[in-house]
Amino acid sequence: MPVFSKHRLPRDAGDSRRGAALDPAQSRPLTDLRVAATGVRKTYKSGDREIRALKGIDLHVAKGEFLGVLGPNGAGKTTLIECLEGIRSPDDGDVRILGADAADAREMKAVRGRMGIALQHSTLPPRLTARELLGLQARLYASDVRVDRMIDLVGIGDKADQRIEHLSGGQQQRVAVAMALMGDPELxxxxxxxxxxxxxxxxxLWEVxxxxxxxxxxxxxxxxxxxxEAQRICDRVVIVDQGRIIAEGRPKDLLRQHFTARRMTFLLPMAATLDLRALNARSAPAGNGLKRITLRTERPSATLVExxxxxxxxxxxxxxxEPTLEELFVKLTGTPLEGEAA
Ligand SMILES: Nc1ncnc2c1ncn2[C@@H]1O[C@H](COP(=O)(O)OP(=O)(O)OP(=O)(O)O)[C@@H](O)[C@H]1O
Ligand SMILES: [Mg+2]
Structure with a gap:
């Protein structure tokens, strides 16, 4: 099965190529913001229950920026992203998308063609083929859109003429991404x-x-x-929990901010003596007459020398x-990651 066509391998998110463009609201003129949302609130009514999905979110996305929205299941990510897309109306707050007021249908119509959207639960029409679906979508855009190129780009060439209902989950997801890319979007x-x-x-997909x-x-x-994935490709992440942003920043900065200690492990002969308590260390047998020492240190370089x-x-x-975003996520949200919860 071919994959998305090759461009080049992505670099790590902290690299300088992308670093410069990515300081969001602080020093940027407003015209460089592709999304500007303030005070976004959304409450769903479910029977006589109220679910406060978003409790006041402020968010900016700069030109050329990759923003990761992270959070546990039910945190409010999809609700937030749908409000930012202009396809769900917040109860309160202001959302500007490519300069348009998301609450103004006329303004939104003018910018829709510059956006690409792949929903979490997009139900693609099952009886159409990917080529038919992309062809239909191409007509929505005034731009010169090449259906074949999109099919090629997301690597569904050999499946493009099969009905969508006969595609696997991942193949359907590729079609949804192709649809999002169809209009050559800026956002x-x-x-x-x-x-x-x-x-x-x-x-x-990252390369695309x-x-x-x-x-x-x-x-x-x-x-x-x-x-x-977020740590690798996102310039900036926001962690959403229970309808609020609880952390925001470049992955590297967030990790530096929240984890000052480093975990260090090494092997020593069983006979070697060291003061476990003084070193804040644990010891476990590792076979072959060796033991594995694990410790946490605030001064990794000095500890190494010692x-x-x-x-x-x-x-x-x-x-x-090195600490990971996964550790930070668990620390901040107190929730095991999806798939680990069971
Ligand atoms: N249409 C709806 N009607 C009622 N409640 C809803 C609706 N959509 C979402 N919710 C509730 O709002 C909260 C936020 O849901 P949302 O889908 O935004 O979470 P999420 O962060 O995207 O989760 P996931 O990681 O599972 O995709 C959840 O408690 C959810 O049950
Ligand atoms: Mg979701």
Whole structure:
């Protein structure tokens, strides 16, 4: 099965190529903002219950910025993204999309063609083929749209003439992404676009998104439960929990802010002695006459030097773990990640 066509491998999110464009509201002129939302609130009524899905969200997305919206199931991500897309009306707050007021249908009509949307639960018409569906959508756009190119881009060439109902979940997800890309958008909303993609297709989708940024300075708002993905591709993430943004920033900055200690592990001979309590360390047998020491330290470099001086060649298999966005997510939301909850 072909994957999305190849452009180049994505670089890590912290690199300088993207760093410069990505300081959101602070120093940016308003014209560089693709999305500006303030005080967004949304309450659903379910029977006689009220679900306060969004409790006052402020969010800006700059030109060329990749923003990751993270959060546990039910946190309000889809509600938020739909309010930002202008397809769901907030009860309160102000949303500007590409300069248009999301509450004004006429203004929104003028900018719709510059946006691409892949919903979390998009039900594609089952009886149409991907080619027919994309062809229909192409007619909505005044721009010169190439259906074949989109089919190729998302790697569904050999399935393009089969009915959508006969495509796998991941293949349907590719069709949904192709639809979002159809109008050559400057602003892309992708709600869990990679949840059913295999690793090749996921990598290839990132490349497609980077290419769209290179061509159009496209901004991408993406939700995902894959923390590694968010850390890798997003310039900035917001963590939403119970309808509020509880953390926001570049992944690296957030990690630096929340984790000062590093976890270090190494092997020592069983006979070697060290003061576990003083080092805030744990020891476990590791076989072959060795024990594995695990410790947390606020001063990884100094600890390394001290260990080297004390144990020299006796010390082996040493690693210092960098904190991950997944750890931060669990720490802040107190919720195991999706799939681990059961
Ligand atoms: N149409 C609706 N009617 C009533 N309640 C809703 C509706 N849509 C969402 N909700 C509720 O609003 C809250 C936020 O839902 P939302 O779909 O925005 O969460 P999410 O963060 O996208 O979750 P997930 O990670 O599972 O996609 C949840 O409690 C959900 O049950
Ligand atoms: Mg959702």
């Amino acid at each position: 892309l909303f992708l709600d869990e676009p990679t949840s059913q993609l295999d690793p090749h297709a996921r990598l290839a 998104l980077y290419a769209q940024r290179d061509r159009r300075e496209a901004s991408v708002i993406i939700t995902t439960h894959q923390m590694e 260990l080297g001086q004390t144990f020299g060649d006796q010390l082996s298999d040493l690693s210092v773990e």
